[in-house]
Amino acid sequence: MKSNTSGRVRSIFVHLVLIFLSFLCLFFFYILIVNATRSHADLQKGFSALPGKYFLENLKNVANDGSFPMFRGILNSVVVSSCSAALCTYFSSLTAYGLYAYDFKMKKAAFTFIMAILVMPTQVTAMGFLRLITKMGMYDSLLPLIIPSIASPAVFYFMYSYLQSSLPLSLVEAARIDGSGEFRTFNSIVLPIMKPAVAVQAIFTFVGSWNNYFVPALIIQSKNKMTVPILIATLRGADYMNFDMGKIYMMITVAIVPIIIVYLLLSKYIIAGVTLGGVKE
Numbered sequence: 136m137k138s139n140t141s142g143r144v145r146s147i148f149v150h151l152v153l154i155f156l157s158f159l160c161l162f163f164f165y166i167l168i169v170n171a172t173r174s175h176a177d178l179q180k181g182f183s184a185l186p187g188k189y190f191l192e193n194l195k196n197v198a199n200d201g202s203f204p205m206f207r208g209i210l211n212s213v214v215v216s217s218c219s220a221a222l223c224t225y226f227s228s229l230t231a232y233g234l235y236a237y238d239f240k241m242k243k244a245a246f247t248f249i250m251a252i253l254v255m256p257t258q259v260t261a262m263g264f265l266r267l268i269t270k271m272g273m274y275d276s277l278l279p280l281i282i283p284s285i286a287s288p289a290v291f292y293f294m295y296s297y298l299q300s301s302l303p304l305s306l307v308e309a310a311r312i313d314g315s316g317e318f319r320t321f322n323s324i325v326l327p328i329m330k331p332a333v334a335v336q337a338i339f340t341f342v343g344s345w346n347n348y349f350v351p352a353l354i355i356q357s358k359n360k361m362t363v364p365i366l367i368a369t370l371r372g373a374d375y376m377n378f379d380m381g382k383i384y385m386m387i388t389v390a391i392v393p394i395i396i397v398y399l400l401l402s403k404y405i406i407a408g409v410t411l412g413g414v415k416e
Contacts, residue, residue: 164391170384178380193385205386207359208366213393215277215362216344219284220337226285228333231294232325236307246295253288257349265353275356284344290336297332298325334404341397345390363390 170178173187197205234246268279302325310320326333348364355361361369367386 167384167388167391171381171388173381173384175379175381178384189381190385193381194389196379197382197385197389203366203370204358204361205366205389208361208363209389209393211277211360212345212363212390215280216341216393218281219344220341222281223284223287223290223340224333224337227287227290227336228294228326228329229321230291231298232321235295235298235302236304249288249291252286253292261349261353264350268354274354275360276354277360279354280344280347280351280362284340287340290340293336294329294332297329302328331404334401338398338401342394345394 166184169184169186171193172190173183174189174192177183177187177189197203230249234242264279264283265274268274268276273279306324307320310324315323345362346364347362348368351362351365352368355365363386367383367390370383370386
């Protein structure tokens with residue numbers, strides 16, 4: 136009887152903690168949306184939990200601002216983030232599969248080298264990277280924001296760990312015996328098994344690339360090539376007399392919509408990844 140009572144108390148406590156944490160996570164999104172519906176004058180008055188009446192007006196002000204290409208910036212961010220997520224997850228999975236499924240002399244050295252790159256901050260190599268792309272004629276271009284995503288040590292390590300726990304080498308050997316080529320084996324057998332891991336890393340890579348400010352700020356100069364974080368910073372640093380907080384909150388609100396869409400599209404694969412380990416054939 137005591138064990139049942141203690142179990143109920145523990146369950147109630149856990150649910151209360153989860154409700155509180157959910158409230159903390161969602162409350163700031165709610166305030167963001169509320170602030171996007173308020174005018175600059177209303178925002179200067181202080182906090183308010185009730186929506187305003189300026190949502191459409193703020194949206195029109197941002198969309199019709201000739202010096203602020205909002206939709207172009209969103210399109211640039213979608214292209215950069217989508218291509219980065221696709222390249223990063225595919226080639227990281229391919230690299231992880233190569234190191235996992237093959238035995239060669241430099242296998243441990245290659246793994247150690249990739250892990251050493253993982254601890255190297257982006258800021259350390261920024262100036263060398265900037266000089267490299269300038270000499271290659273890719274300055275003020277979106278390509279330097281996409282191509283480097285092919286090499287991602289963090290995603291590689293996640294994929295490698297996932298392969299260790301979910302891919303038996305006997306399956307690869309069986310495919311080879313049946314005459315399947317290596318790329319066909321990877322694309323037709325290994326990649327579908329890794330789909331939950333790919334979905335998780337695709338979300339993380341997409342969000343990371345979408346929110347990336349440091350590298351685009353170094354490379355991009357033209358307004359029609361700017362991504363969302365740079366445009367928001369540009370709007371925030373506008374002249375004080377023309378400064379409009381309502382436009383900033385509206386831009387941030389619009390900027391998180393693609394991230395939510397990507398998460399909703401890929402969330403089912405994350406859930407599938409939780410149950411995948413319990414399914415055995």
